[in-house]
Amino acid sequence: MSNLFKLVKVKEAFELLEQKINLTLDSERLKITQARGRILATDIKSEVNLPPFSRSTMDGYAVKAEDIFGASVTAPVYLNLIGSIKMGAKPKQKIRSGEAMEIATGGMLPVGADAVVMVEDTEKLGIKEIEVTKAVAPGANIVTKGEDISQGSLVLSAGHLLRPQDIGALAGIGVTEVDLFTKPEVTVLSTGDELITPDKEPKLGQIRDINSYSIGTLVEEEGGATTYGGIILDEPDSLQDKLKAAIASSDLVVLSGGSSVGVKDLTIDVLKQLGEPGVLVHGIAIKPGKPTILAIIDQTPVVGLPGHPTSAFVVAQMILKPLLQRLTDRRENYKKLYSFLPAKVSRNIASTKGREEYIRVKLTQKENQIWAEPLLGKSSLISTLVGADGLLKIGLGREGIKKGREVEVLTF
Ligand SMILES: Nc1nc2c(c(=O)[nH]1)N[C@H]1C(S)=C(S)[C@@H](COP(=O)(O)OP(=O)(O)OC[C@H]3O[C@@H](n4cnc5c(N)ncnc54)[C@H](O)[C@@H]3O)O[C@H]1N2
Numbered sequence: 001m002s003n004l005f006k007l008v009k010v011k012e013a014f015e016l017l018e019q020k021i022n023l024t025l026d027s028e029r030l031k032i033t034q035a036r037g038r039i040l041a042t043d044i045k046s047e048v049n050l051p052p053f054s055r056s057t058m059d060g061y062a063v064k065a066e067d068i069f070g071a072s073v074t075a076p077v078y079l080n081l082i083g084s085i086k087m088g089a090k091p092k093q094k095i096r097s098g099e100a101m102e103i104a105t106g107g108m109l110p111v112g113a114d115a116v117v118m119v120e121d122t123e124k125l126g127i128k129e130i131e132v133t134k135a136v137a138p139g140a141n142i143v144t145k146g147e148d149i150s151q152g153s154l155v156l157s158a159g160h161l162l163r164p165q166d167i168g169a170l171a172g173i174g175v176t177e178v179d180l181f182t183k184p185e186v187t188v189l190s191t192g193d194e195l196i197t198p199d200k201e202p203k204l205g206q207i208r209d210i211n212s213y214s215i216g217t218l219v220e221e222e223g224g225a226t227t228y229g230g231i232i233l234d235e236p237d238s239l240q241d242k243l244k245a246a247i248a249s250s251d252l253v254v255l256s257g258g259s260s261v262g263v264k265d266l267t268i269d270v271l272k273q274l275g276e277p278g279v280l281v282h283g284i285a286i287k288p289g290k291p292t293i294l295a296i297i298d299q300t301p302v303v304g305l306p307g308h309p310t311s312a313f314v315v316a317q318m319i320l321k322p323l324l325q326r327l328t329d330r331r332e333n334y335k336k337l338y339s340f341l342p343a344k345v346s347r348n349i350a351s352t353k354g355r356e357e358y359i360r361v362k363l364t365q366k367e368n369q370i371w372a373e374p375l376l377g378k379s380s381l382i383s384t385l386v387g388a389d390g391l392l393k394i395g396l397g398r399e400g401i402k403k404g405r406e407v408e409v410l411t412f
């Protein structure tokens, strides 16, 4: 039998699609408490110094380091205690040679002081004098003005996905609202006469829709806004109408099922008629997931995933995820494209030469080594993905992998 698809390598398939994408996202201004997981639309430069003043990182005494040079338990140094620094306020006095001021962690360093000696290395003698039993270097136990973030410096770049620590930094420099790219609108559709929504009781022959939900939520996880477009019956007019409407209203359309070559596999024919430039790829050298379709219709990318839930998910990991990173303008992540964790495989695995293969694996750690245990099962079984921590990659040219070999695992 002839080869039904002209298989394109995963990376090439992605590039064919990526090169033709032409999307500019709008931006919206939101409070930082709503910004986690969103992508910055502008660079953020700090208008202020953090901290705005030099402050202590320890409870102790603000001193001039040169005053206590050489201090030790056997040769202590005595300093005049001239006062105590109030938290949240500017010290009222300056420190001169031979003087010290009591300071708490976070307190503002008084003028004249250049270090803090920890309370453990001192003894208070009455209220006017301390004994210091350890020397400190200038700058010890203090954070200087602007040491964390200096005024005018670039804190975060456009295209960065905001994580909790980033939100904290924004708060620290007084930025309470940020410009964020609007989320790309993604319509997710499932095709197949046999499919029903998950709230329904299946009759014999029917099956609940899995892909809309695994793929729809993956889209959300990657920064897209999912519209659940529902189930389309295997009927050309209905598929054409629904796809047309989805393409017109979305930045990206993802559908699953009907991507193969069976009598009911209509997607390819319908897509070919919908617009320009049309179908770019039909068939990727990947296992599972071979019958994947990538198209662009009137500027909107369309990803046609295979119907089997695991195949759809694997292709979503390899193609849809980087595509969403591109569409959300996550420049930093996008450069990496995929990140793999090194591991050793726990047993021999056979594989098909000519297709990049992704095996569901469970990861375990024994001593300092991470082991990847293959979870074997057909590509229609969602349970193998539920039990998996990632996908082990077997390169295009390999016929298998021997137990104990170093492999790469894409974790999720
Ligand atoms: N003669 C050939 N048959 C098949 C080939 C082939 O090359 N030659 N490829 C096989 C592979 S590999 C896959 S993967 C599937 C892909 O087929 P389709 O993309 O056309 O998908 P369907 O036929 O519509 O569905 C396949 C399978 O998955 C179930 N499915 C579909 N959508 C969902 C959903 N949303 N939720 C849950 N389950 C779903 C569907 O009921 C079928 O069981 O083709 C092979 N055949």
Ligand code: MOO
Pocket (backbone or CB within 6 Å): 286, 287, 288, 289, 290, 291, 306, 308, 311, 312, 379, 380
């Ligand atoms: O390529 Mo299919 O997607 O192996 O299961």
